Amino acid sequence: MDDAANALAGTSDTIAGRLALAIHEHRLAPGTKLVEDEVGEVYGVSRTVVRAALQRLAHDRLVTIHRNRGASVSQPSIREAREVFEARALLEPRTARSAVARITAADLRRLAAHIEDEHAALAAGDAGRALRLSGLFHIEIARIADQDTIFGFVTQLVARSSLIIALYWRRRTALCESHAHHALMSALRDQDGARAEEVMKGHLLDLLSSLDLRPPPDGPKTLREVLLP
Amino acid sequence: MDDAANALAGTSDTIAGRLALAIHEHRLAPGTKLVEDEVGEVYGVSRTVVRAALQRLAHDRLVTIHRNRGASVSQPSIREAREVFEARALLEPRTARSAVARITAADLRRLAAHIEDEHAALAAGDAGRALRLSGLFHIEIARIADQDTIFGFVTQLVARSSLIIALYWRRRTALCESHAHHALMSALRDQDGARAEEVMKGHLLDLLSSLDLRPPPDGPKTLREVLLP
DNA sequence: ATGCCAAAAATTGTATACAATTTATCAGGA
DNA sequence: TCCTGATAAATTGTATACAATTTTTGGCAT
Numbered sequence: 001m002d003d004a005a006n007a008l009a010g011t012s013d014t015i016a017g018r019l020a021l022a023i024h025e026h027r028l029a030p031g032t033k034l035v036e037d038e039v040g041e042v043y044g045v046s047r048t049v050v051r052a053a054l055q056r057l058a059h060d061r062l063v064t065i066h067r068n069r070g071a072s073v074s075q076p077s078i079r080e081a082r083e084v085f086e087a088r089a090l091l092e093p094r095t096a097r098s099a100v101a102r103i104t105a106a107d108l109r110r111l112a113a114h115i116e117d118e119h120a121a122l123a124a125g126d127a128g129r130a131l132r133l134s135g136l137f138h139i140e141i142a143r144i145a146d147q148d149t150i151f152g153f154v155t156q157l158v159a160r161s162s163l164i165i166a167l168y169w170r171r172r173t174a175l176c177e178s179h180a181h182h183a184l185m186s187a188l189r190d191q192d193g194a195r196a197e198e199v200m201k202g203h204l205l206d207l208l209s210s211l212d213l214r215p216p217p218d219g220p221k222t223l224r225e226v227l228l229p
Numbered sequence: 230m231d232d233a234a235n236a237l238a239g240t241s242d243t244i245a246g247r248l249a250l251a252i253h254e255h256r257l258a259p260g261t262k263l264v265e266d267e268v269g270e271v272y273g274v275s276r277t278v279v280r281a282a283l284q285r286l287a288h289d290r291l292v293t294i295h296r297n298r299g300a301s302v303s304q305p306s307i308r309e310a311r312e313v314f315e316a317r318a319l320l321e322p323r324t325a326r327s328a329v330a331r332i333t334a335a336d337l338r339r340l341a342a343h344i345e346d347e348h349a350a351l352a353a354g355d356a357g358r359a360l361r362l363s364g365l366f367h368i369e370i371a372r373i374a375d376q377d378t379i380f381g382f383v384t385q386l387v388a389r390s391s392l393i394i395a396l397y398w399r400r401r402t403a404l405c406e407s408h409a410h411h412a413l414m415s416a417l418r419d420q421d422g423a424r425a426e427e428v429m430k431g432h433l434l435d436l437l438s439s440l441d442l443r444p445p446p447d448g449p450k451t452l453r454e455v456l457l458p
Numbered sequence: 459a460t461g462c463c464a465a466a467a468a469t470t471g472t473a474t475a476c477a478a479t480t481t482a483t484c485a486g487g488a
Numbered sequence: 489t490c491c492t493g494a495t496a497a498a499t500t501g502t503a504t505a506c507a508a509t510t511t512t513t514g515g516c517a518t
Contacts, residue, residue, distance in 0.1 A: 046473045059288050068479050083378040149312040153382055275503045297509050
């Protein structure tokens with residue numbers, strides 16, 4: 001596993017990881033300004049280390065930095081939203097198929113536990129945690145496929161998807177995706193690569209089509225925001 | 230176009246970009262230690278900005294940072310080399326097909342000029358420049374496809390490929406790839422998406438198979454290098 | 459010579475200081 | 489009231505200082 005991806009997945013052992021976790025769980029909303037001094041005070045570190053964390057997150061597109069203007073949680077455009085899911089649809093189905101060839105009993109147990117946790121979080125009404133776990137499920141499959149490079153891409157795309165969902169997921173389609181994850185599990189358990197690939201592709205298309213990509217996301221934008229970037 | 234990718238492509242308007250350019254052109258060999266003070270003195274800036282540049286390049290895998298040990302130009306493993314080209318084979322053929330749908334006359338002119346430059350560099354014996362131009366050709370096609378997300382991935386992969394070639398390209402297969410680039414051009418000009426996709430896939434497989442991935446890359450490694458990471 | 463340990467040098471990690479730039483505030487005039 | 493512009497406050501960009509860590513050096517015993 002990949003240190004670059006760890007922070008994206010939201011490990012809480014680094015500033016970037018903690019910020020990523022907060023973004024994943026939708027505690028930090030898209031657009032939120034991230035002032036270096038404030039973040040530094042919260043975590044008890046100097047601007048130096050906060051800056052490094054923000055630049056890292058910016059490189060992964062979770063945060064947007066404008067020169068001399070500071071950082072804020074990214075607000076993916078409609079176009080970007082579409083692209084991210086298109087890229088996922090290109091990478092993840094094939095990755096799921098690759099995972100079949102390498103998956104172990106331990107992996108299957110971990111995935112099952114994962115789905116359990118997801119259910120538990122949903123039952124407890126903790127949508128933020130459920131969403132993050134749902135993303136981790138995809139990341140876990142990419143990890144099993146054992147291709148670091150593509151694993152890194154998928155991790156980044158899943159992280160960005162969390163932001164996209166925060167912005168564009170209006171109609172709360174019930175049952176979310178637990179069904180798809182179950183179907184994926186079963187294909188993996190049966191070592192059925194073709195089915196895993198197909199299920200994953202369908203799942204991602206479902207996700208994309210459950211987004212409300214038409215209207216401008218939200219709120220009254222500043223004129224500056226509209227004209228400058 | 231993408232600011233993240235610009236530095237990888239080697240624009241010389243930033244420290245990261247200059248370092249990336251040097252890596253692309255094989256002036257900085259894999260394994261070269263990059264001491265913050267030295268780099269800073271060369272470019273006339275303080276460690277602060279050098280650090281940021283190194284972290285940026287590390288995130289793109291052109292540079293490897295070990296905590297408290299500093300940064301050096303990455304030495305992709307054999308496995309990583311294979312993965313990078315596999316990822317490219319997954320992304321770029323489809324990208325070439327997408328490019329067909331959007332390509333303009335101006336794009337075709339630019340690509341043609343690009344191939345010209347490549348030839349000129351080769352004729353002048355400037356292999357470093359030729360190599361970089363060859364990479365830029367692929368990046369240009371991804372740019373034409375007009376999918377920022379995938380464009381970013383391809384840019385990163387091409388940059389890493391440059392390192393891989395530096396390490397593993399022993400047998401100097403003549404004519405390199407100019408032929409493939411010509412074939413690609415002609416498919417694009419004819420608006421033949423299927424052919425573009427096929428040519429690209431073949432081209433990448435050729436590249437991979439022209440690498441000498443068997444033996445340990447080079448030189449007497451320190452015991453520490455072998456055991457610690 | 460060779461191996462080992464302590465001291466010195468070099469290098470990175472983090473905090474702070476100051477300069478440059480942007481953003482907010484507010485007085486004055488149309 | 490609403491604009492305008494100057495001034496002050498806030499914030500980022502960069503350099504420097506110091507602490508923590510690693511690497512090198514040089515004796516000293518084997």
